[in-house]
Amino acid sequence: MKNIFELQDVSKIYGNKTALAPLSITIKKGEIVALIGPSGAGKTTLLNALANIIKPDSGKLLIDGISAAEYKTGKQLAKKVGIIRQQFDLVGQLPVIQNVLAGRLSEWGFFKSFLSLLFPQEKELAAKALKRVGLLEKIYEKTSTLSGGEQQRVALARLLVQKPEVILADEPVASLDPARSEDVLSMLTELVREENQTLVASVHSVEYAKRYFTRVIALRQGKVYFDLPTEKVTERDLAMLYDLKELRKDA
Numbered sequence: 001m002k003n004i005f006e007l008q009d010v011s012k013i014y015g016n017k018t019a020l021a022p023l024s025i026t027i028k029k030g031e032i033v034a035l036i037g038p039s040g041a042g043k044t045t046l047l048n049a050l051a052n053i054i055k056p057d058s059g060k061l062l063i064d065g066i067s068a069a070e071y072k073t074g075k076q077l078a079k080k081v082g083i084i085r086q087q088f089d090l091v092g093q094l095p096v097i098q099n100v101l102a103g104r105l106s107e108w109g110f111f112k113s114f115l116s117l118l119f120p121q122e123k124e125l126a127a128k129a130l131k132r133v134g135l136l137e138k139i140y141e142k143t144s145t146l147s148g149g150e151q152q153r154v155a156l157a158r159l160l161v162q163k164p165e166v167i168l169a170d171e172p173v174a175s176l177d178p179a180r181s182e183d184v185l186s187m188l189t190e191l192v193r194e195e196n197q198t199l200v201a202s203v204h205s206v207e208y209a210k211r212y213f214t215r216v217i218a219l220r221q222g223k224v225y226f227d228l229p230t231e232k233v234t235e236r237d238l239a240m241l242y243d244l245k246e247l248r249k250d251a
Contacts, residue, residue, distance in 0.1 A: 010059035034209035037219035082164035092144030103162035129160035149180030169201035
């Protein structure tokens with residue numbers, strides 16, 4: 001399987017804090033990868049680097065075999081990478097359909113984008129995406145009236161119309177209750193498999209990482225602490241990662 005991401009000795013420093021120590025990671029197309037680790041381990045920084053939002057201070061990042069620096073336009077990058085965040089990145093005052101169609105803005109020119117604010121364009125595409133995430137009946141509702149779980153599903157529908165090769169998810173269920181979290185993660189991983197996409201997601205719950213992902217990359221202090229298939233991750237690995245002394249003795 002071809003590599004979608006290659007990081008070669010990538011580092012990022014903010015002031016006197018090392019967010020990413022020189023690290024090297026390869027992620028293949030179609031993988032479903034969880035990033036775990038303590039707060040401040042570098043998970044968000046790594047995702048922002050993969051999204052080409054921040055530039056590494058050193059090292060090299062290849063996205064689908066091409067240097068990240070060569071992705072000059074938002075349109076070019078949007079075909080490769082889509083992002084879903086804990087805060088959903090939705091405009092609450094707009095109807096659901098408008099937030100879903102925001103996934104098409106990189107494809108549309110200025111005129112079509114402006115026109116769509118008044119008269120939503122490609123409505124059938126938005127309706128199809130909302131049907132897949134179980135929210136078709138909410139298509140014209142004001143987005144801010146939806147529950148947190150429903151808003152995260154709107155964000156998933158937006159990614160469906162964007163159709164990126166990779167989805168990067170930064171703590172996508174951290175603000176949801178356990179039942180809604182399970183619902184969103186189950187739907188997200190199912191959609192990724194159906195669309196033959198790649199998923200890299202930071203998750204705060206080790207249980208979610210083990211249940212929904214096939215590979216776990218653990219970060220600590222900006223370094224890769226371990227990188228294993230999910231079934232190979234042991235309780236001792238996790239105890240050492242989070243410095244849980246009691247568990248470590250028992251493991």
